[in-house]
Structures are given as structure tokens and as C-alpha cells.
Amino acid sequence: MHKAKWWEPTANDKLLCTLCPRYCTIGQGQHGFCYIRKNTGGELYSIGYGRPTGFAIDPIEKKPLNHFYPGSDILSFGTAGCNLGCKFCQNWSISKAKMDDNSALTVPPEGVIEIAKHNGSPSIAFTYNDPVIFGEYVIDISKLAREENIKTVMVTAGYIDKRARKEVFQYIDAANVDLKAFTEKFYWDLTISHLDDVLDTLVWLKNETNVWFEITTLLIPGENDTMSEIQQLSDWVVENLGDSVPLHFTAFHPDFKMTDRPATPPSILRTARDIAIAAGVKYCYTGNVHDPIGHTTYCPNCKKALITRDWHTLTSNHIFNGSCKFCGTKIEGRFFN
Numbered sequence: 001m002h003k004a005k006w007w008e009p010t011a012n013d014k015l016l017c018t019l020c021p022r023y024c025t026i027g028q029g030q031h032g033f034c035y036i037r038k039n040t041g042g043e044l045y046s047i048g049y050g051r052p053t054g055f056a057i058d059p060i061e062k063k064p065l066n067h068f069y070p071g072s073d074i075l076s077f078g079t080a081g082c083n084l085g086c087k088f089c090q091n092w093s094i095s096k097a098k099m100d101d102n103s104a105l106t107v108p109p110e111g112v113i114e115i116a117k118h119n120g121s122p123s124i125a126f127t128y129n130d131p132v133i134f135g136e137y138v139i140d141i142s143k144l145a146r147e148e149n150i151k152t153v154m155v156t157a158g159y160i161d162k163r164a165r166k167e168v169f170q171y172i173d174a175a176n177v178d179l180k181a182f183t184e185k186f187y188w189d190l191t192i193s194h195l196d197d198v199l200d201t202l203v204w205l206k207n208e209t210n211v212w213f214e215i216t217t218l219l220i221p222g223e224n225d226t227m228s229e230i231q232q233l234s235d236w237v238v239e240n241l242g243d244s245v246p247l248h249f250t251a252f253h254p255d256f257k258m259t260d261r262p263a264t265p266p267s268i269l270r271t272a273r274d275i276a277i278a279a280g281v282k283y284c285y286t287g288n289v290h291d292p293i294g295h296t297t298y299c300p301n302c303k304k305a306l307i308t309r310d311w312h313t314l315t316s317n318h319i320f321n322g323s324c325k326f327c328g329t330k331i332e333g334r335f336f337n
Contacts, residue, residue, distance in 0.1 A: 002049030004037055005136055006164045015039045019164050020083045020132055021197045034133040035081035048079040048134040051104040052112075057119055059312040063127065063155050064248050064287055066297060067333025068174045068212055070307055071314040074153065075121040077112070078128030079137075080104065084157050085192035086180070087257040088220055109140040116150050123173075127155035135160075135168040142171035158201035159193050165201060174334070175213040176248075177202060181224035182233040190223065199236070206241045212334050214246040216287070219264050219272060221252070230272045234279035243280045244332040249273060250287035266291060282332070301329040 006019040014025045017032050024032035026039040036048035060074045082089075107115070116124050124145055131138050131154050142152040154175040160168065169175075179198060180191060187195040205213050217233065219225040230249075237247060249272040251264035269286040273294055276284040286294030290311060297307035297319075304326045308316045318325040322335050 001038070001040065001045040001047050002136055004044040004046045005167070006161065007037075007044040009042070013042075015042070015044050017044060018161055019135060020160050021194065022083055022159075023161075032083075033085075034083040036079060036133055046134060046136050048081060049137045050106060050108050051079055052077040052107055053079055053104050053128070055115060057121060058125070060123065060125075060153075061309060061312040061314075063125055063153060063176050064216060064250075064285070065153065065174060065176055065214055066248075066285055066307070066309075067214065067246050067283065067331070067335075068153070069122065069151070069334055069336055070297075071317065072123065072336075073119070073121050074123040074125045075112075075116045075119060076125040076127050078126065078131070079134050080129065081133055082129045083133050083159060083193075084130065087190050088218070088252060088261075089256045109137065109144055112141050113144050113148055113150065116145070117148070121150070123151040123153055125153040125155055127153075130156050130159070132156055132160045132168065135164060138168055139171065146171045157191075157193070158198040158205075160197075160201060162200070162204070165204065169205075169209060169211060172211055175205065175211055177205070177213055177215055179215050179217050179233065181217070182229050182236065183224070186224050199240075203240055206245070214248060216248040216250055217272075218250050218252050219268055220258070221262050221264055221268070223261075225264065225268050225272070227271070227275060230275050231279065234276040234281055237276075238280040243282050245281075246283040246285065246333075247276050247281050248285045248287050249276070251289050253288070264288075270294060297331070299324040299327060299329055299331070302327040306331065 007015050007017050010016050014027050017024045026032050031038045038045050038047050055077045057073050058076045060072050145152045151173040154172050158177040184195045187193050205211050249269045253263045266289045273284045282300040295309040296305050306318045319331050323330050
């Protein structure tokens with residue numbers, strides 16, 4: 001176990017975890033909501049530190065990140081547990097597992113860097129469950145990665161305390177943030193969390209960090225897929241984050257506690273993309289379906305296809321020196337050339 005940051009004792013001999021806005025009060029021998037932060041002997045420990053549940057080499061587009069070194073590979077891993085309670089979780093076998101239920105590895109931060117180097121991966125992704133809950137591990141790995149010129153990526157719901165996030169994100173290069181819906185009712189009923197905390201994280205990332213980030217919204221039939229909600233979400237992104245933050249609308253498939261819902265029709269994703277582009281979003285994508293148009297990066301000026309993709313595989317790339325090959329317009333993101 002690794003001694004945790006972001007906690008304080010309370011008057012009733014419990015510990016207050018201040019890592020995320022859930023602010024769990026944890027009694028002796030108990031775990032927080034996320035399963036991997038535990039009160040042992042009156043001190044809080046991260047039992048997920050150095051205990052990944054496995055590694056994979058993914059295309060970076062799978063995170064999804066379409067404007068962060070497109071076409072590159074990324075070393076991906078997570079731990080057990082999560083600080084949200086999403087009833088529709090697409091990775092529930094990991095995020096809802098307790099550490100002692102899961103076959104975890106033992107890999108110190110230096111070991112993660114060595115795995116990335118051995119595989120020639122230019123980036124490391126903290127993903128599968130929410131890396132906020134293993135923030136100490138994230139900090140130590142991302143600091144070492146920066147020294148080795150390896151990029152690090154957070155795939156997160158953005159549900160993190162205002163003070164803790166400054167430390168967790170200090171060495172992070174990019175993030176994909178799940179903006180799960182645009183109503184408080186959805187957030188509370190289906191994730192047991194709050195919308196405003198996530199919106200605050202997004203504004204903070206934009207205004208106070210150099211982290212490149214993109215946003216993903218999983219559209220669930222009958223829950224967050226109305227045209228009015230998609231319009232409100234798109235308008236908020238443009239007004240508060242600007243028109244250059246890529247927005248991904250992805251398809252839900254029945255899973256975990258929502259197996260009674262149908263998968264998202266591709267037509268809904270295409271309509272959502274049209275709404276976002278009309279609202280002023282320069283770069284909008286569809287995901288979890290085969291949609292060549294929705295996977296393509298277009299120049300916002302001349303409208304020509306710059307990066308074409310077949311699922312997560314690049315089939316062409318016409319961005320040079322961060323600009324459109326055809327008209328010279330700057331394309332926001334991080335690129336190799």
C-alpha cells in the first residue's frame with residue numbers, strides 16, 4: 001500500500017478523503033466509494049498504487065484523441081475501482097471491481113516507463129477506469145515520463161477536487177474528458193455525481209493549463225440524446241471552451257445495469273455531429289460506429305479532408321507543420337509534423 005495524499009482526519013475518528021467531490025468519510029478498515037482508498041490505522045492509503053490490472057497497446061484514436069499525435073500508439077492501463085457509479089458503464093468489470101477481486105499486477109512507476117520504452121510507445125494512457133482515484137500513481141508516472149520525453153494522457157470523467165487536480169494534472173500532456181450529459185438529473189440518477197463539478201474541471205483545463213483535451217459524450221437512447229440537450233451542450237462548449245476543442249459523440253451499447261436499453265442508432269450520432277458543427281464546433285466526431293465522414297478531420301476553412309480514418313486506423317494525413325496542406329489554415333492540436 002502507498003500512503004495517500006488529499007485527506008484529513010475528522011472529529012469522529014474517520015478520515016475525510018478530499019481527492020474528489022464525493023468527499024467520502026472513511027472509518028477504520030473501510031474503503032472509500034472508489035474501493036481503492038482505505039483507512040488503515042488512522043491514515044489513508046492508496047491500495048491501487050502500483051497495481052495495474054493489465055496493459056495494452058492501443059491506437060491513440062481509441063481514447064479517443066484525434067488531435068493528439070494522430071496515428072500513434074499509446075500504452076494503456078488502469079486499476080480496479082472508480083469514483084463514479086455509472087449504471088451504463090462500458091468497462092464495469094474493471095471499474096466496479098475491488099482490488100482483491102481483480103488479478104492485479106505489481107508495477108512501480110519506473111516499470112510502467114520501461115514497458116512504454118520497450119514497446120516504443122510515445123505516450124502512456126491512464127484509462128479503463130478513472131485515473132483520478134489513483135492520482136498518486138499518475139503523478140509519479142507522469143513526472144518520470146516527462147523526463148523521458150514520453151507523453152501522458154488522462155481518460156477521465158473530470159470528477160476531481162479543485163485543489164487535488166492541480167497536482168494530478170501537473171505533468172499531464174493530454175486528456176479526454178467524459179461529459180456524460182448536460183443535465184444534473186442524468187448525472188445524479190445515472191452516475192451518482194454532479195454536472196457542475198465536471199464543467200468546472202473543463203473550464204479549468206482550458207483556462208489554467210496547457211493540457212490538450214478533447215471531450216466525449218456517450219449518447220444513450222432516452223437519457224441524453226434529445227436534440228435540445230445536444231444543442232445546449234454544444235453551445236456551452238463553444239461559449240465556455242471555444243470552438244477548437246474536439247467533441248466526440250459515441251454510441252452506447254447495452255451493458256452493466258442498463259441492458260434493457262437499445263444501442264444508439266448511428267443516425268442519432270450523425271445528427272448530433274451536425275448540431276455541434278452548426279453551433280460552431282470546428283472538429284466533431286462520431287465513435288463506436290463505422291462512419292467514415294464522422295471519423296474524418298476536416299479543415300474548418302477550406303472543408304477538405306485532412307485526416308481520414310477507417311475506424312481507428314489512419315488512411316491519409318494532410319496536416320503539415322500543424323496546418324492544412326491545401327489552404328494553410330492552422331489546425332488545433334499536437335502533431336508530429
